[in-house]
Amino acid sequence: MRPAVKETIPHFSLWKAYRENQDPKSQDQLVKQYLHLVDQMANRLGSSIPQHIIQKEDLTGLGYIGLIEAIKKFDYKKGYQFETFGLWRIKGAMLDGIRQMDWVPRGLREKAKQLNSAFRDLEQSLMRTPSEKELSEYTKLSIEEVDQAMATLSVSTLLSLNEPMKVNDEDGKQNSRIDHITDNSAISQDAKIQMDEFRGLIANSIDKMSEKERLVITLMYYEGLSQVEISEVLSLTKGRISQIHSQAILRMRKNFEAKGFSLDSFL
Numbered sequence: 001m002r003p004a005v006k007e008t009i010p011h012f013s014l015w016k017a018y019r020e021n022q023d024p025k026s027q028d029q030l031v032k033q034y035l036h037l038v039d040q041m042a043n044r045l046g047s048s049i050p051q052h053i054i055q056k057e058d059l060t061g062l063g064y065i066g067l068i069e070a071i072k073k074f075d076y077k078k079g080y081q082f083e084t085f086g087l088w089r090i091k092g093a094m095l096d097g098i099r100q101m102d103w104v105p106r107g108l109r110e111k112a113k114q115l116n117s118a119f120r121d122l123e124q125s126l127m128r129t130p131s132e133k134e135l136s137e138y139t140k141l142s143i144e145e146v147d148q149a150m151a152t153l154s155v156s157t158l159l160s161l162n163e164p165m166k167v168n169d170e171d172g173k174q175n176s177r178i179d180h181i182t183d184n185s186a187i188s189q190d191a192k193i194q195m196d197e198f199r200g201l202i203a204n205s206i207d208k209m210s211e212k213e214r215l216v217i218t219l220m221y222y223e224g225l226s227q228v229e230i231s232e233v234l235s236l237t238k239g240r241i242s243q244i245h246s247q248a249i250l251r252m253r254k255n256f257e258a259k260g261f262s263l264d265s266f267l
Contacts, residue, residue, distance in 0.1 A: 015076035030071050034086055038063035041090045047226035047238075048158065048245070050151045054101070059094050066093025095159055108152055114139050115149040119250045120257075129210065129247050150246035157249050201259055205252040213248035216241060 011033055018026035042059040049059075070089035074082055104112070118139045122130035130138070136146050206214055212234075219225045219233065227245065231238045 037086050038067050038090055041087055044226050045094055047228055049155055054098055062094045062097035063090040066090040104152055111149040112152040120254050154246050154249045201256055205255040209248050209251055212244050216244045217248050
């Protein structure tokens with residue numbers, strides 16, 4: 001006889017009632033219990049994605065859909081915590097929603113490509129990271145246009161790094177490129193070779209960053225802090241953190257493109 005599942009997760013009885021009866025009332029109760037995860041992820045992504053691309057309210061709506069899907073697919077009997085799985089699904093729903101939008105106007109798309117090329121040229125000629133003013137003078141774009149183009153490149157890179165790559169048959173999870181940096185399980189040999197190269201490029205890109213750029217990237221993508229939280233940790237303004245982040249992303253893109261990889265999936 002199969003042993004009974006122990007109550008090892010929060011709201012165990014609620015999960016049990018929902019799974020056994022597919023009860024809409026139980027689902028609504030679970031949504032209320034975990035709705036804070038949607039707001040948490042919306043705040044985190046919202047600090048990295050400018051509001052002219054997507055409003056926080058729209059991110060929240062997409063995340064709500066992700067939460068519903070996560071609740072439907074979560075297997076409480078495995079004893080895992082829902083929060084990790086739920087946040088992953090919520091984030092995926094938000095990014096998928098942005099992918100489906102025509103979120104880059106044609107004019108801004110061209111400015112982003114122009115800025116990306118200018119960054120490579122100036123860094124090579126100056127032997128250092130160009131400032132926003134130097135990028136503005138080189139491209140004949142205003143400082144505001146440079147900021148918007150940088151933000152576009154950052155979001156494009158974020159979407160590319162989180163682009164789904166493979167479905168895990170056991171739990172239906174779609175892993176992304178960034179997931180595979182730390183998880184090599186259940187992937188083919190060819191995919192493993194590709195991800196080893198990808199991981200090497202990430203490490204090489206980070207090695208070439210300045211100390212502040214490395215710190216911002218580490219805190220944002222490995223520690224999961226928002227730009228507001230990073231600004232508090234480093235005692236810098238959110239605007240300055242955004243600028244450092246954009247410069248780090250441009251440096252990363254340059255390194256990838258030099259090796260034949262494109263992070264322009266959505267440009």
